[in-house]
Structure formats: C-alpha cells, structure tokens
Amino acid sequence: MTWVNDHWGDIFTLARSHVWLAGLPLVLGLLIALPLGWLARRWSRLYPVLISASGLLYTIPSLAMFVLMPLVLGTKVLSPWNVVVAMTIYTIALLVRTVADGLGSVPEATLQAARAMGYKGFRRFFGVELPLAVPVIAAGLRVAAVSNVSIVSVASLIGVAQLGNLLTDGYDRYIPEEIVAGIIACVVLALVFDGIILGVQRLLTPWVRAQGARS
Amino acid sequence: MIASIIDWLTSSATWSGEGGLGARIVEHLWYSVLAVAVAAMIAVPLGLWVGHTGRAKWLVSVANSLRAVPTLGLLFAVALWLGPKIQGDLAFLIPSIVVLVILVIPPILSGVYAGVEAVDPAARDAARGMGMTGGEVVRQVEIPNALPLMLSGLRSAFLQVIATATVAAYVGLGGLGRYLIDGIKTGDYVSTAGGAIVVSVLALVVDGVLALVQRAVVSPGLTGRATRRRRAEGDRAVDGPGTNSRNPDARSVATGMSAPADEVAPSADQTRSSTSTRQ
Numbered sequence: 001m002t003w004v005n006d007h008w009g010d011i012f013t014l015a016r017s018h019v020w021l022a023g024l025p026l027v028l029g030l031l032i033a034l035p036l037g038w039l040a041r042r043w044s045r046l047y048p049v050l051i052s053a054s055g056l057l058y059t060i061p062s063l064a065m066f067v068l069m070p071l072v073l074g075t076k077v078l079s080p081w082n083v084v085v086a087m088t089i090y091t092i093a094l095l096v097r098t099v100a101d102g103l104g105s106v107p108e109a110t111l112q113a114a115r116a117m118g119y120k121g122f123r124r125f126f127g128v129e130l131p132l133a134v135p136v137i138a139a140g141l142r143v144a145a146v147s148n149v150s151i152v153s154v155a156s157l158i159g160v161a162q163l164g165n166l167l168t169d170g171y172d173r174y175i176p177e178e179i180v181a182g183i184i185a186c187v188v189l190a191l192v193f194d195g196i197i198l199g200v201q202r203l204l205t206p207w208v209r210a211q212g213a214r215s
Numbered sequence: 216m217i218a219s220i221i222d223w224l225t226s227s228a229t230w231s232g233e234g235g236l237g238a239r240i241v242e243h244l245w246y247s248v249l250a251v252a253v254a255a256m257i258a259v260p261l262g263l264w265v266g267h268t269g270r271a272k273w274l275v276s277v278a279n280s281l282r283a284v285p286t287l288g289l290l291f292a293v294a295l296w297l298g299p300k301i302q303g304d305l306a307f308l309i310p311s312i313v314v315l316v317i318l319v320i321p322p323i324l325s326g327v328y329a330g331v332e333a334v335d336p337a338a339r340d341a342a343r344g345m346g347m348t349g350g351e352v353v354r355q356v357e358i359p360n361a362l363p364l365m366l367s368g369l370r371s372a373f374l375q376v377i378a379t380a381t382v383a384a385y386v387g388l389g390g391l392g393r394y395l396i397d398g399i400k401t402g403d404y405v406s407t408a409g410g411a412i413v414v415s416v417l418a419l420v421v422d423g424v425l426a427l428v429q430r431a432v433v434s435p436g437l438t439g440r441a442t443r444r445r446r447a448e449g450d451r452a453v454d455g456p457g458t459n460s461r462n463p464d465a466r467s468v469a470t471g472m473s474a475p476a477d478e479v480a481p482s483a484d485q486t487r488s489s490t491s492t493r494q
Binding site: 055056058059060061063064065067068070071077146147149150153154156157159163164167168170171174176179180183187190191 | 216217220282283284285286287288289291292294295296374377378381382385386392395396399404407408410411412414415418419422
C-alpha cells in the first residue's frame, strides 16, 4: 500500500482525466446515436446500412484508431481530442443499433394509443417512444461505458494521460503495486459509470418499479 | 503526409524481409488463431455444458464481468509476473498469448451459452422424444441451432484478439503492433500510421471472411433465407403476389458486436422451418 499512499494525488488527477476521456464520448455518442437510430427506424432501408457501417467502425483496433485520428482530424499527435473522437466513434457504433432496436421495442398498440391522444411528431418521440425505449438504450449505454473505460487506458501508449499511465509506468519501472492500483482504479471507475447509468435509468422509468411492486 | 504513408505502404522494402509487413501480418494472424483456438477449446465445451445442463450459470456472469478489467492492465500484470519465469524468446510470447486467451474466453463462452440457451425447447423435446441421447441432442440439435450466436461470439473474439495483439507489442510481442509501438517511440509517424492502416484492414478482412463462413455454415432453415423463399412461394399460391411478409432479419447483417440478447432467432420461423422440412 505504500506506493498508493504516496500517490493519491496523482491517482486522482489521472482518474479525473479518465472520467473526461471516457465520459464525454459517452454523452456525445448518445446524442449522435439518437437521431441516427431514429433514422434507421424511420427508413427501414437505412437500418442495414447504418448497422453494417457501425460494425465496420467497431472493427478497427483501438490503438490503430487512436493513431490514425491525427490523420483524419488534423490534430496534434498528443492531443486528447484524438481519444475523445475515437471513443465517440466507438460509442456511436455500439449505440446506433441499440437505439434503433430500443425504439423498435415500443409496442405498436402504445404508439397508436399515443396518436389517438393527439401525440404527434417530436412530442410523440420525446413523450412516448424515447421514454419507453430507455431500458434498452440504457443497457447498451452500460456496455459502452464499461468498454470505454477499458479502452481509454490504451491511450497511455500514445501519450495521453489517464489511469492507463499507472499501468504503463508500473510496467516500465517494475512496480507491480502500481499496475494493480491502475487495474482496480479502472474497474472502480467502470462500476461508478455503470451505477450512474443504472440510477438515471431508474429515475427515468419509474413505471418499471411500480409494475414490479404490483405483480 | 498521406502521400508518404502511401509510399511506405507500397514500397517493396516495407513488405519484404524478416521484419517486413508480410512477415508481420503472418505473425499477427498466427497469434490470433492460436489464442482463439486455445480459448475455444476451453470455452466451447464449457458453454455447451452450461447451456445444455443449465448448471453453473454464474460462470457466464463471472466471465462477463471480467470484461471490466482493462486489457492493458491484465497484459502488463501477467507479463511482469510470468515473463521472468520463462527463458528465452518465449518470455515475450507466452505471457501475451496467455492474456489473449483469457480475454477471449468471455465472448466465446457467452456466445455459445446464449446460443444453446436460445434453442427452442420444443425442438429439444422433440429430439428427446425421437429417442436421441443427451450427446446426440447436443450434437444434432443444440449445436446446429446455436451456430449463429456461437459464430458471432467467435467473430468478436477475433476482433478483440487482433486489437489486443497490437497493444501487446508493448510487452515485446511481434506482429503488426511493432510498427505502432516502435513508430510511436521513435516518433516515426509514417510507419505508425501505415501499421495502423494495415491492422485495421486485417481486422476488417478477417471479420468479413468469418461473416462469409457464418453464412455458409449456418443452416438455411435458421437464417430465414429458406423460410422466406418457401413462404413467398406459399403466399403466391394462396393469395397472389405482393403479400410476401417482411422479415427484418437481424442476423443477415450481423455486426460481430457482442449483442447476444437481440440476435435470438424468431422462434416462429424456427418451428415453421423445422416442420416444413419434414413435409
């Protein structure tokens, strides 16, 4: 524990940037995946196109994606934006399908009832379809959160600082304790993200619990 | 910049020799196949057993929660712990392969398990009723039915291995990761980006080939291709053309991502095809 006790400050600084590098793409990715998923739902021809495109993007190995970002974006090699954009791409790739399937899981009868009550267009989407799709979307978001936290640590190989630095530094200088600390910190962070998404999901879907209590 | 990367990628000096691109690609593929093969030898029987008996389902949850562990951490920890215990060149190879195998067990295991779990209980009962033994049920009913999800698991396993083998160059593994890691260390962006492009293409090609294998191996009764054709003919006979029901077939556009829950075969299709083959 001595190494950890001496380095709490470093761990917190690194954890803070890890939260940014993994969390911001999660939010951005969701914001972009929502309209894309809606489009895939709306025009069924677009569904296979969007799904295979996101599948292809997801196929690209993380280190390669990070390294190629400066070429695509024109950023500096050491810029943290390379990581943010790469992670956003991965998040979108995971979420487009989830959002489309989530919106597809809303029962047709509910949609017709909503229409009969006068819900149209945007109001129907935000008032009825999206809230009912929340459980499916949240499940996808949790998968994305856990994988983001893990993938971001690879960014220490391209010189962008976050908790992965504990891993590379521990390996380079032969400090096993530092590696273990890095692994635990990453897992804890993944659990925190998971917990937050789960909490927000509960808040947004109060009817799920009400149903559970009744039956 | 892009021009010099293209130059690098097309020059024969890059491709030839022991540390050339050609040799590195072969190396990379060899590590990937080795790791997936070893992992499959462990995960496939285990997944079949858990799915068939319904026992020890916690194994699947444990394997899935392992995904939260950062790959890089696992890699460094095992390399640091195992590396000094092994002599010679294998000191670099074995720790990396061990980590790749560990990493790749969860996707294969959950794919196999989800596949067997999703088999229509009626099909299983029918097989039992026809007098099949437990082993025959596994071999002739559960495996063919579970094949789409098993292969999806295998595909995402390959993607993970290719990605992680790249990173493992940091602990001394060969393969295409060498260009990325060495290029970053020496500040040679051209070969770094070139290597990154080659790895990405390799991943895309491997995934594409596996998608084709998946298409070829999976019984047409399961993919909906045969049913759709037969149903279309049937519809035409009964009430003329144009009533061909739409069948959004999620699996024909399988993405290789691990999303087992939503790729479950529509059971109505399944039963229909199994009854119609017997007509």
